[in-house]
Amino acid sequence: MASDVDSTPLVGRADLVATARAALLDDVAPGSTAAVFLTGESGVGKTRLLRELGQRLGDAGALVLTGSCLDIGDASPLHPLRQALRRLDVDLPPAAAASVRALLAMFAEDAASPDGAGALLERVARGLSVIAGGRPVVLVLDDLQWVDRTTRQLLLYLLAGLGDLQLSVLAAVRSESLQGAHPLRRVLTELRRLRSVQVLDLAPLDRAAAEQLAAAVVGRPLPPEAVERLCQRSGGNPFVVEELARDLRDGRDGLSDTLREVFLARVDALPQPAHRVVHAVAAGVEPVDHWLLAQVVGLPEQDLLDAIRATVAHRLVVSSHDGYRLRHRLVAEVLEDELLPAERALLHRRYAEALTAAPGELHQARLAHHWRLAGEPQRALPAAVAAAQEAERLYGYAEAHRHWSVAVELAEGLPDAERATLLRHAAEAAHHCGEYARALALLEKLAAIDADQTACELHIRRARYLAAAGRSALAEAEYQRALDAADCSPRQRATAAAHLAELLLQLGRYADAGQWAKEALSLAEQAEDATTEVVLASMALGFSEAYRQDPDAGLAVLRRALATAERAGRPEDVALAYLHLAELLTGPLNRMEEGVVVARRGAERVAELGLGRSYETRLLAIATNGLFRVGQWAEAEKVVAAALRHRPSGTDAVELLLARCRLSVGYGDIEAADRDLDAVATMLAGGGARHVIPLLTLRAGLAMWQGRHDVARHAVQRGLTETRSDDLVIVAVLVWHGLRAEAEAKASRTPVDDNAVRRLRQIVDRVAEKSVRAAQPVRDVVDGYLALCAAEVSRLDVTDPDLWARAAAEWDHRNHPYPAAYSRLRQAEALLARRRRTATAGKLLRQAYQTTQGLGAVPLTEEIRTLAGRARVTLEDAGPLGAREPDGDGGAELAALTAREREVLAAVAEGLTNREIGQRLYISERTIGVHVSHIFDKLQVRTRVQASAIFLRSQA
Template sequence: MASDVDTTPLVGRADLVATVRAALLDDVAPGHTAAVFLTGESGVGKTRLLREVGERLSDGGALVLNGSCLDIGDASPLHPLRQALRRLDAGLAPTAAASVRALLAVFAEEGAGPDGAGALLERVSRGLSVIAGGRPLVLVLDDLQWVDRTTRQLLLYLLAGLGDLQLSVLAAVRSESLQGAHPLRRVLTELRRLRSVRVLDLAPLDRAGTEELAAAVMRHPLATEAAEQLWRRSGGNPFVIEELSRDLRDGRDGLSDTLREVFLARVDALPQPAHRAVHAVAAGVEPVEHWLLARVVELPEQELLEAVRAAVSHRLLVGTNDGYRLRHRLVAEVLEDELLPAERAVLHRRYAEALTSAPAELHQARLAHHWGLAGQPERALPAAVAAAEEAERLYGYVEAHRHWSVAVELAEGLPGADRTALLGHAAEAAHHCGEYARALALLEELAGADTDIPACELHIRRARYLAAAGRSALAEVEYQQALDVVDCTPGQRATAAARLAELLLQLGRYADAGQRAREALALAEQVDGATTEVVLASAALGFSEAYRQDPDAGLAVLRRALATAERAGRPEDVALAYLHLAELLTGPLNILEEGVVVARRGAERVAELGLGRSYETRLLAIATNGLFRVGQWAEAEKVVAAALRHRPSGADAVELLLARCRLSVGYGDIEAADRDLDAVATILAGGGARHVIPLLTLRAGLAMWRGQHDVARHAVQRGLTETRSDDLVILAVLVWHGLRAEAEAHASRTVAVDESAVRRLREIADRVAGRSERAARPVRYVVDGYLALCAAEVSRLDRADPELWARAAAEWDHRNHPYPAAYSRLRQAEALLASRRRTATAGKLLRQAHQMAQGLGAVPLADEIRALAGRARVALEERAPVGSATSAGPGGEEISALTTREREVLAAVAEGLTNKEIGQRLFISERTIGVHVSHIFDKLQVRTRVQASAIFLRSRG
């Protein structure tokens, strides 16, 4: 079952190719023999591997004979050797070809009977020795399971050292064919005793290899869900992967006839009891335990064991300690159409009855599945509800959502089923597991049904789902409508006020959040058991107070809220308390190291509570931003890549994409940053200033690196319309970007400076300065740093003041923020050089800035520093004295310009890893690895991976 290998790469077999080549050529002493037998299921890539290894052996100086066995028993003695010699004859010079034809003539003269067998084998051995002419000879045989009796005898004769010939054998055996008393089983058993013989089982590809092969066939990487489905369906079999990938690429639905016939043929080859066992496992929920399979197929114990053993030998089933699984999920798809509907229903009914009668704990999810497919929804529904409730008790919200959704479908048209209650449960589970669009759709269906849920409760739930989906403006309206409902109970009013306070906090409206939080706490005092409302309101109030008045008091309130949430144990309360505490520490209070620790600890905690896709990703986004600000960009990359594996949606995705975009802008990965910003803009329909202003700030920064200063100006002006925010920090950052855009326009002389925009920005900067005087001291501390940058940028519009830039650099040094500190040094050096004074100081500043930018991996900033240094003839690298302790070894000076992350990537490149493999090792995306590799090439001034690897290896010498 060889696939079309001409256009697809050999994936995941590099180590095996090297091992086999060494065993057959490099490690074989003159006059000795060696053999490697590759076993594996059909389609696993044996034929392709034979071809690849054969080419390597030929390149290594060996004479390679390629033959294939035919499925015709002993009718053609020595057929594979004859075929190999004919192929060899076609490509040889006349003199050598004569030797080949002489050996072929031997086959016509001698019989293969018992009397002539020894003489024939001896003559064949001598003939092969003549043809080899002193070179190592390798006999490559495919489909050895069909080998004829004479060829088997020849292999045993030669590998036992009876022939005067240095021979190696490489053969492929289809393992599912070696059943019962197959003669090759005895031959392989005998050959295994020889030290020179190795039998290797060729395993299917792993998950990474499956994705790599599929991407090569489809000519683009697969989406996460498609990759997961392909991995499950194919079982890692390369032939199946290629067939399924071609179907996806060409837009074909369903299963191809080729695959269907292949698997049907394998199932049909089974004995009847094994056939029944495979059908039963295909209908079950894997793994299918042995006792359960026994009850379903109703076979005697010994007969069942023999049936399963046959199915395992044919590579259709896999047996483990916990039960039986199909090796390929495609078998289930194929067999589904082979049974009549009534037969399938009987199988599922047997499963359900067996599970119900089992003395152990009931498997509710499996019961619901089997009763449903058995056509008995009235018995499936209670099991689905029980499975959903059990999943919620264990914080398995993804599973709970799936089970509630099944329950909703089962209740359709079922008399006596409370479908509206099921819709409510399904919507809440969808919200908890991050399926926000699904939660909103279910809630709308619930609202349109005949339900007695109060209007106030519907408004609150809709607001929660909208806020999580990133539609903050609509969420605020819904909360207000809930508070305005006349018959809203005290408990509902407290809930609406507390959640509105939390939303206003997310929007950056800290004063409003504090006011609503106080109202919520007052309302909660009138309601028994309002723990959630107290936690949410306390978190909002603590954040508001810490930002606006007293950081210590506010922090204390937040910590108490977290402790209260942990005692109560409600997952969402715990998550929100961690979220606001980490945000406060890494944001306004600028206690970055502690904030990152709290964020990562909180991420671990909420993951335990089943909120990995939602709150864990938000907390990891906070950790990423903190790491970015303190200059730990490589670690930030790992954190954001780990969070993205959850495939977040809504506001969770916004936070994470903005965090990743900051890294991309810093690294200079323009395309990745653009893509993330477009995704954020799409999600943020109705979003608040807290997300919109950072989005537009990043747009402006990206445009400036592209030299599009008018585009940057437009983005900043749009951001200034977002006035409903008390967050002075994000506003100060936006104003700095606006003034920087005007200064860049002035310096480049490509776009005229907009004087009205400058005036407006300076006025807003003054207002920010005035408002920051009333904010808490840590907030003023951060805002003052950005205002120092604003003042220095204004000076560039006339005559840059190096003292203002020196002040800005000192401000950011004190805050331990290396990026703005490096940028300030660049501008200070630029101002000094423009005034033609203190050039030595300017050179020192440029070297410091360059070292900081290189350490971060901030490529655009480092490029600008190098450009200025080049114009000013400033050497950025200070050469160490020859023989000094700081001198690098050969190549050491060349890689000294690389960042820590780039050195990690270069080390992996030197190992021969692909970008995809490096990304998997370092937990970052393949595209980001490509950016790092490009930067490495630029810095080392090389054009290929081989050249870069050589420099790395020299540096280690």
């Protein structure tokens, strides 16, 4: 099962290669011997590793002899050595080749010699010594499990030091072949006692290495779900990973004939009772308990244990304290076609009957699975429903969704009323676990058959699901339809009004949200058990008040709403309360540190409530944005990477991708930012200003770094024309980007759009007028952006350094380092343009440079460096820009790096590629490239070797 493709990378084996090389060459004294035996299951990469090590040892000056043992017993004495010498004969000069041929001729002579094996082994050792010519010899042997007796004796003879030869042996052995009284098993046992011998077992690849190998075969990174399926099916076996990856690359469905035949051959090699065990484990839900397997297989206990031991020895089954698993789930796919349908149904029936008879055990999910595959849906349905209800009690909404979906499938043919109940549960579970498109699809099926569901109830459900999916305009319309429905009860009206208020809050329409929140609270007074409605309405009203009137009073309302939600215990209410509290603190109130703490605490809490894929990701997006604003970009990157592992969808994905995109724009990772913006734009059909304006703002910022001022202008104008929001902050940010785009156009000597400038200045005046009526914290943040706007306007005429000084002071006061650094750059630029106070300009540039270096803001750093270079300003104390050499104390040099950059540099020093570092740190390869470039810039080096040397010196 060794792969015949040398072009694929050797992944996940760096430590093992280093260990084996040292044991075979570096640590072997002259005249001494050493050996490394590689063991592992078929396909785990032994042959590939032999080739790699043989090449490296040959490059290091050793004489490498490579041969393979044959599965034909003792019929060919010393076959691998003969094969190695014939291969060597081809590549040697004439004199050395003559010695090889003489040694080969000696084999024929000694085959009939009466002197015995000892004389043969001694003459072989002398012959090898002559050919080596003083060089160390490495004998590389593949498939050692088939070694003939004479070669086995030669190995023992040479490793015992009986020959006058510096020899190392590198051999590979299939571990599943070393069963019972296999002679090599005893040999390896004896050799393990020697200090010069190491037996290394090759484990399967971990997920990161398997993903890297598959991506190399396919030629592109694989989506997370494809990687997950590939790892489950392959068990990390490199041969299987490559075969499955080729199927993906070539668009083939099912299993290749190669894989099928390989695994069938391994199963066929088992004793008959072990056959039954493998088939039973393949049909079970892993892990399969021993008592359950015994019930299904029906073998006597000792026979069962012997059969299990055989499957484990042949590397088909894994045994652990909690039961038995297939080493590769692929085996289950292979064996599925080997049983008759009646045989498969019988196996599942035995499982179901055994689980039903188990006293005091709850196996509802397994029962549903086995009864369904046994062909008895009427017995599977109650178990599936029970499993779904149990999952919901434990807040396992993803599992509950899966079980409800099975129940819906099993209920085909039942009366509409029974199916409607199941569809209702399935849709709600899909909504809670973040499968928003699935929730909407199930809701439409429900609407078609549920005669008892009121129009109002249907509109409310559809609106909730649409809002979560990011289709805000449609959701708002559905809530209005619910409120207008004639069959809407007071409780339902309160529900619709409360959810509508919450939606309007998300859209940034705070005045409307406050009005509907008051309406919802009034309606809730007329209804019984309206805790959820009171919580939702209170949150919307508190947020609206905090933004528009009284921050402290609004914040207190939100905190009370969170306490009420916690007491009531409804997970979605708790999640929303944390969400809005964190949004208020990190947004309008500008209390970033406190808001980040609340967001992260809330993320942990909602994860406990089973809402990790939805609300946890949104709370982590809020934390990411807060960390970004206060300059903790490395920590923000870690948070967003952790959240993305949930693979969110809908609004949750939009929030997270926008948060990641802010980092990418700041870092200058144009490709990653473009990719995220395109993904958000695709998902935002019918989205509101809360997401559309930040999307267009980021699009404008990215376009400016690319010098595409017309694209930036168009994005800003779209944002001002197509959206409506009461959120003065996001509007002010958008307007700043618009004025900055025009100023950048003028600086680059491209046309300025006077009409656009006129409109932007009018909107600045309106924002300033409206901000007077907003709460003081909101006014403070808006004032910071208005200061930037005023300064950008001055760039269109004669830039005013005093306006930029005011902007820098505003952002310093709010602890937002990025806009403060940008303002200092522009202030220095204005001073230098006026040819005065150059010393002040130099100081400002150095301050800005230090800030952007710490953040990792590559594009802004480059702009600072460019201006400093033109003005002959030194940015570092060590001398003129670019003059510093990487000498001195490595620890002091690393002080300029951010925490994330130190992590990346440590991985670079390990010799990892950008792709490998990205897989380790869960960020894109492109972003790693940005970090590496930034590290080179800060350390003033040009190569990874130089950067690694500084890192290693700092660790000494």
